[in-house]
Amino acid sequence: MGDVVDLTPTKGADAALKSSLGHFKDVLILGYDTDGYMDVLASTGLAPKAELLMLVENFKHSLMNGVYDDDDA
Secondary structure: OOOOOOOOOOOOHHHHHHHOOOOOOOOEEEEEOOOOOEEEEEOHHHOOHHHHHHHHHHHHHHHHOOOOOHHHO
16 A cells, blocks of 8 residues: 555645645545535545455554554654
8 A cells, every 4th residue: 555645634625635636546535525424435446345445444454553643743
């Protein structure tokens, strides 16, 4: 997996998305829409559900093992 954008929430959603342009090959976007409902978008490279699940599980594993520790920010 490639580099991950800083997880410190310092920007609004639109600014975060705009600053990520050209940085990622494939993306999975999880968030809440303006009505407060959870929504998800993914690039076509992550079309199989197994690919999406693997991405989420790999990220979760790294997060739980301190790869994205708050002390590193």
